[in-house]
Amino acid sequence: MRQGTLSLFLGRVGGVAGALVVGQLVLGVTYVVGARAISPATLGLIATCAAIGQVAATVVDLGMINYLVRETAAGRIDEARARAVVAGKRPWALLVLLLVGIGTSVLLAPTAGSAALLAVVGVGMYEAQTANGLLRAQERFAKASTGQLSGRVGGLAIAFVLAVAGVGEVALAAAIPASFVLEALIDRFFLGPAGQRRRPTSELVGHHRESVGFGLANLAASAQQLDTALVTAGAGAFQAGLYAAGGRLLGPLTFLANSLGMVAAPWLARAGTDEAALRVEERRVLRVGAALCAAPLIAAVAGPPLIPLLLGEEYARSGTVFAILAVGAAIVTLNQPFAVIAQNRGRQQAVAVGIAVGLAFGLVATYVLSLFGGAVWAAIGYVVSQLIIFVLLGLAARRARRDGVAGVGAPATVPEGPEVG
Numbered sequence: 001m002r003q004g005t006l007s008l009f010l011g012r013v014g015g016v017a018g019a020l021v022v023g024q025l026v027l028g029v030t031y032v033v034g035a036r037a038i039s040p041a042t043l044g045l046i047a048t049c050a051a052i053g054q055v056a057a058t059v060v061d062l063g064m065i066n067y068l069v070r071e072t073a074a075g076r077i078d079e080a081r082a083r084a085v086v087a088g089k090r091p092w093a094l095l096v097l098l099l100v101g102i103g104t105s106v107l108l109a110p111t112a113g114s115a116a117l118l119a120v121v122g123v124g125m126y127e128a129q130t131a132n133g134l135l136r137a138q139e140r141f142a143k144a145s146t147g148q149l150s151g152r153v154g155g156l157a158i159a160f161v162l163a164v165a166g167v168g169e170v171a172l173a174a175a176i177p178a179s180f181v182l183e184a185l186i187d188r189f190f191l192g193p194a195g196q197r198r199r200p201t202s203e204l205v206g207h208h209r210e211s212v213g214f215g216l217a218n219l220a221a222s223a224q225q226l227d228t229a230l231v232t233a234g235a236g237a238f239q240a241g242l243y244a245a246g247g248r249l250l251g252p253l254t255f256l257a258n259s260l261g262m263v264a265a266p267w268l269a270r271a272g273t274d275e276a277a278l279r280v281e282e283r284r285v286l287r288v289g290a291a292l293c294a295a296p297l298i299a300a301v302a303g304p305p306l307i308p309l310l311l312g313e314e315y316a317r318s319g320t321v322f323a324i325l326a327v328g329a330a331i332v333t334l335n336q337p338f339a340v341i342a343q344n345r346g347r348q349q350a351v352a353v354g355i356a357v358g359l360a361f362g363l364v365a366t367y368v369l370s371l372f373g374g375a376v377w378a379a380i381g382y383v384v385s386q387l388i389i390f391v392l393l394g395l396a397a398r399r400a401r402r403d404g405v406a407g408v409g410a411p412a413t414v415p416e417g418p419e420v421g
Contacts, residue, residue: 001037023145026152030175031245032310040241040314045110046118048229048243050176052108053121055226056100059125060093063348067211070269071346072137079138079250080194085207086130087198095271097122114173124180131187133335141192151183185264227366231378234370243375245311246303246321260289268344279401282341289337293330300326317376331386338393344398354392358385 036044067083071077077085101119109115128151135144159175162168228247232240264285268278301324304319311318342351362385370378 014127020023023149023152026149026156027179030156030179031154031172033163034168034172035245035311035315037163037171039238040245041237042110042169042241043172044228044232044237044244044340045108046114046173046176047210047247048232048240049105049108049114049173050121051228052104053097053101053118053177053261054125056097056122057126057129059123060096061129063211064089064207065130067207069133079134080222081199082137082196083134083191084199085196085204087133087194088204090130090198093126094123097126108293109171109173117170117173117177119181121177124177124184127184128180128187131191134191135187140190144187146188147183147186149363150186151179151181154182155179201284207250207316226381227363227378230363230367231370234367234384235346235374235378239378240376242315242318243321243370243378245315245318246307246325246375246379249403260285260292260333260340264337264340268340270390276390282337282401285340293333296329296333298327300324301328317374320376321379325382328379328382328386331383331390335389335393338397340388342396342400345403347396347400350396350400351393354396355389357392358387358389361385361388404409 034046038046064086068077068082072079072082098119101122105115105119109118128148132148134146135141135147155175158178159171162171162174167370228240231243267280268285273404300323303322307319308316308320339351340357342348361379364381365384366378366381369381
């Protein structure tokens with residue numbers, strides 16, 4: 001990779017990272033505003049409902065958007081066709097997510113008002129991540145970042161207005177889904193009108209056969225959000241609130257890993273089957289990931305004294321939770337290059353299995369440790385999961401590179417089928 005090419009890659013990572021960190025900081029402030037207006041127990045229930053909705057959105061997506069990003073970047077699917085595939089899936093996907101959201105909120109939400117709002121978290125996230133992914137597939141990273149950041153700012157504004165108006169019990173419950181819905185609307189505006197009508201179900205089945213590896217990896221990763229629910233089950237809503245406060249403020253620490261993955265996936269896909277060039281770019285991606293993990297480690301030191309100042313002394317133990325989770329976030333940053341390299345070389349299933357195994361052990365550890373040490377001990381489960389994932393993804397990437405690029409660039413086995421209205 002020439003210096004100019006490396007500068008372009010780093011510039012894209014930096015641009016996406018900058019937008020993500022601002023967006024995550026805004027989201028963190030939103031949680032601060034909401035947390036100060038409610039008890040830790042109420043925060044725990046709201047965070048649990050939101051987490052289930054977000055996991056459901058990932059389940060329904062089943063890796064489709066990440067698959068389309070790779071296929072579009074590699075030139076195997078054009079942009080109009082990718083949008084038509086997404087449009088074909090939308091009706092039933094939104095129906096399933098709405099039913100899941102209503103059921104979860106009725107059972108867990110602290111009030112009827114918050115239940116109505118939290119019921120659409122999954123719908124909002126699905127639309128936001130789909131539209132954002134289509135923009136990334138077109139390498140319109142600035143537009144994708146703008147939509148995400150605008151959505152987060154809108155959610156913060158809603159939380160602040162409701163808290164000031166004296167209805168703080170629904171401030172956070174309204175802000176979370178609103179941030180996703182606003183992001184989706186802005187992204188769809190940037191995308192403009194679709195070029196093709198939606199694709200038939202028969203074609204969606206073919207695409208999903210190709211996307212399932214991405215879906216399992218995404219599902220395994222998003223399942224981490226169930227940690228709050230497990231702390232609720234193991235140690236009660238109060239400890240879950242302490243855990244959620246530290247965990248939701250963790251977002252800014254994973255922005256570098258997320259931005260690296262967003263940029264590196266289409267970047268490596270465009271390298272094609274030139275093994276020598278691909279290996280050069282992969283080594284650069286690995287070095288960038290290693291350098292970026294310093295940020296979470298610095299934050300781990302600053303978190304314990306800072307978080308009680310932001311949230312109040314009632315959340316003092318959230319500072320320790322945050323510090324432990326930040327160490328895990330550093331390992332996440334190291335894991336991201338391994339995942340992108342293996343997926344680009346056609347090893348989606350290996351990545352999915354590695355993440356699933358690590359998170360399964362980590363979530364069990366989170367629940368068991370919460371029984372004995374509450375939120376603080378539960379945070380260790382996150383570190384355990386990321387260490388296991390580090391080992392498994394490292395081995396998967398090594399095997400993929402040893403075997404060369406066989407399978408990269410293989411066309412998706414998708415039937416054409418007629419267009420439908």
